[in-house]
Amino acid sequence: MSAGSDVILDRMMALHPKIIDLTLDRVWRLLDALDHPERRLPPVIHIAGTNGKGSTLAMMRAGLEGGGKTVHAYTSPHLARFHERIRLAGALIPEDHLREVLDRCYAANNGESITYFEITTVAALLAFSERPADYTLLEVGLGGRLDATNVVDPVLSVITPVSIDHTQFLGDTLAKIAGEKAGIIKRGVPCVVAPQDDEALEVIEAAATRLGAPLFAHGQHWHVWEERGRLIFQDENGLLDLPMPALLGAHQVMNAGIALAGLRVLGYDEAACEAAMTGAEWPARMQRLRHGPLVDVAAGSELWLDGGHNPAAGVALADALAHLPPKPLHLVCGMLNTKDVTGYMRPLAAQARSLSAVAIPGEAATLSPDDTARAAREAGMTATVAPDVATAIERIVVQDPGARVLICGSLYLAGQVLRDNG
Numbered sequence: 001m002s003a004g005s006d007v008i009l010d011r012m013m014a015l016h017p018k019i020i021d022l023t024l025d026r027v028w029r030l031l032d033a034l035d036h037p038e039r040r041l042p043p044v045i046h047i048a049g050t051n052g053k054g055s056t057l058a059m060m061r062a063g064l065e066g067g068g069k070t071v072h073a074y075t076s077p078h079l080a081r082f083h084e085r086i087r088l089a090g091a092l093i094p095e096d097h098l099r100e101v102l103d104r105c106y107a108a109n110n111g112e113s114i115t116y117f118e119i120t121t122v123a124a125l126l127a128f129s130e131r132p133a134d135y136t137l138l139e140v141g142l143g144g145r146l147d148a149t150n151v152v153d154p155v156l157s158v159i160t161p162v163s164i165d166h167t168q169f170l171g172d173t174l175a176k177i178a179g180e181k182a183g184i185i186k187r188g189v190p191c192v193v194a195p196q197d198d199e200a201l202e203v204i205e206a207a208a209t210r211l212g213a214p215l216f217a218h219g220q221h222w223h224v225w226e227e228r229g230r231l232i233f234q235d236e237n238g239l240l241d242l243p244m245p246a247l248l249g250a251h252q253v254m255n256a257g258i259a260l261a262g263l264r265v266l267g268y269d270e271a272a273c274e275a276a277m278t279g280a281e282w283p284a285r286m287q288r289l290r291h292g293p294l295v296d297v298a299a300g301s302e303l304w305l306d307g308g309h310n311p312a313a314g315v316a317l318a319d320a321l322a323h324l325p326p327k328p329l330h331l332v333c334g335m336l337n338t339k340d341v342t343g344y345m346r347p348l349a350a351q352a353r354s355l356s357a358v359a360i361p362g363e364a365a366t367l368s369p370d371d372t373a374r375a376a377r378e379a380g381m382t383a384t385v386a387p388d389v390a391t392a393i394e395r396i397v398v399q400d401p402g403a404r405v406l407i408c409g410s411l412y413l414a415g416q417v418l419r420d421n422g
Contacts, residue, residue, distance in 0.1 A: 005095055008102040009082060012120065017113045022146035026114040030122050031151060033108040037122075037129035042072060044136045044152045045262065048144040048181045049160025049194065051312045052255040055247055056160055057137050058282040059259035065090060066275020067268050069134035074124045074149070076117065076141050079284055079307070079415035086124045089133045101127045117141050121148040145183020157184050157191040157213070158262055160255070162200040163312040174199045182207035192261045193217040195254060216261055224257025226250070231277060233260045240270055243277045248286040249320030284414035286320050292421035297390050301397045302327065302404040305418070307411035309335060311343035317408065318347040328400050331355040332392040333376070333409040337367045344409070345379035353400065355383040356392035360413045372409075389417060 003011075017026075031038055045060065047053050054075055064071050073087040086093040093101075101123045109119060121141070128136050138154075140147045162178045178200035185191050185207050193204055195218045208215045216222060222235040226244065231253060233240040240260065245252040259276050284307035289295050295303050308317050321329060331352045335341050345355070357372035367375075369385035376383035386392035389407060396405055407417050 003099070005082065005098045005102055008099065008106060009116075009120070011106060012102070013116050015109065015112070015114050015119065016116055022143065024146055024148070024151065026112070027118050027122060027148045027151055029112065030105065030109050030114060030119065031125070033110070034105070034122065034126060037126045038151045040129040041125065041136045041152060042128070042133040044138055044154040045156045045158065045266075046138050046140070046149065046152060046154040046184050047158040047160065048140040048147075048184045049158075050163045050177070050181075050310070051308075051316070052160040052194065052251070052258065053139050055252060055255040055280070055282050055285055056158065056258045056262075057139050058247070058280040059245065059256055059276040060262055061087075061137055062279035062281075063259060063263045063268060063272045063276030064135055066279055067263075067272035070132070071135045071137060072128045072131070072133045073137040073139075074121070074128070075139045077411055077415075079411065080418045082120075085120070086127055088127060088131050093127060097127065098123075115148075118148040125151075140181075140184065143177075143180035143183070145180045147184075150184055154184075154186060154189055156262055156265060157186065157189055158258060159184070159191065159196075159204060160194045160258055161312065162196055162204075163310065175203050178203040179207070185211055185213050187211045188213060190214045190216060190265050192258060192265060194258045195219065216265055218254075218257065218261075222257065222261045222264075224253060224260065226253050231256055233257060233273070235261060235264055237264055240273055242270075242274055245277050246280050247282055249316060250323060251316035251319060283418065284411060286317070289417075289421060294390060294393060294417065294421045297393045297397075298405060299397050299401070301393075301400075301402055303393070304404065304406045305414055306406060306408045307414035308408065309339050309344060309410050311340055311347070314344040314347040318351060321348075321351055321406070324404070328353050328403040330396045330400065330403055330405050331381075332358060332386070332389055332396075332405060332407045333372060334358045334360040334369075334389075334413040335367045335372055335409040336360070336363065336365045336412065337371070338365060339367075339410075341367060341372065341375040342379050345376050345381065349376075349380040352381055353403075354396070355381045356386045356396065357383060358386050358389055358392055358413070360410055361388075361416050363412050389413075389420070
């Protein structure tokens with residue numbers, strides 16, 4: 001019997017280069033060994049940006065499927081299981097199919113150095129190339145210019161809001177980071193652009209001009225806003241009056257606008273645009289947990305989950321919480337040691353009565369609970385440490401029954417919570 005996908009994925013981790021150097025050389029080598037599956041994909045929509053990529057992709061997928069199309073989708077990281085990263089014609093890739101494409105990629109790589117993300121991205125492209133669909137939605141993993149997904153010739157590029165993140169790889173200024181994101185723009189291919197700081201927008205506009213890529217930028221070519229509980233979108237083709245997005249949070253209005261602009265550039269009608277609003281699902285983005293062992297531990301308190309992890313995500317999360325009915329808020333937070341922890345927490349400090357700091361199970365790069373609590377205090381919060389999420393919830397509901405508990409700080413922590421809450 002052949003090894004399961006988790007065993008093959010572990011083997012792939014061992015191929016990782018000793019030093020991370022962003023380059024496409026390893027990806028091109030493996031694609032060449034597999035006879036270039038990236039050339040045989042259904043039409044590609046390529047999405048880069050710092051925040052909102054996943055939500056935008058989810059809404060675009062819902063819109064395309066609402067318009068009667070079949071859609072492949074590639075996202076990262078996964079939350080509970082690796083299979084979540086690869087969606088074939090609307091369904092998560094089955095275990096036997098995943099095992100088979102991973103095996104082929106591992107064999108074709110022939111023991112050469114390659115990152116985990118690079119080889120698994122190639123596996124996704126291989127799977128997509130062999131299954132018919134109308135579109136392929138590809139989410140960039142890191143940056144854009146040298147990301148493993150940037151080997152495609154898309155029909156549409158999308159750049160969500162750009163902010164400071166991953167400075168050790170992408171540069172220490174907004175202009176440098178925007179330059180990496182703008183690396184997905186292709187000659188003559190239309191590009192939808194979310195609201196950007198002027199510094200980032202100038203870089204993106206310059207790249208589009210250089211490549212003759214038509215730009216559809218927020219504030220110039222399209223607008224979106226909320227009005228009386230409805231989402232209003234306007235572009236050169238007219239005005240749409242739509243339901244609010246199924247995904248919670250005021251920041252989702254802008255993500256919805258990005259998705260709608262993309263759908264309109266591709267020629268989709270109001271019915272597809274409405275489906276984008278009503279049909280999108282995206283776990284661990286202000287997700288209310290309603291069933292499971294951790295909900296039982298919460299004993300009547302509200303339990304929420306969010307995987308945002310940088311300062312811009314902290315601002316969006318604080319805004320989403322402010323729009324919920326008033327209720328005492330307590331945070332259970334675990335973060336990676338590569339993040340701007342205090343910057344993430346500062347927007348949340350005014351709303352949270354307390355923060356319980358936890359480690360992220362199984363993550364070598366987890367920030368220690370003591371360091372997380374220290375950062376929370378620096379941001380102005382009352383903070384304690386807890387041995388795990390369940391214990392943190394138990395303590396909160398004893399002290400403040402009926403409160404709102406939000407587990408937050410990392411997609412890796414969110415994934416563990418979804419597994420534990422099974």
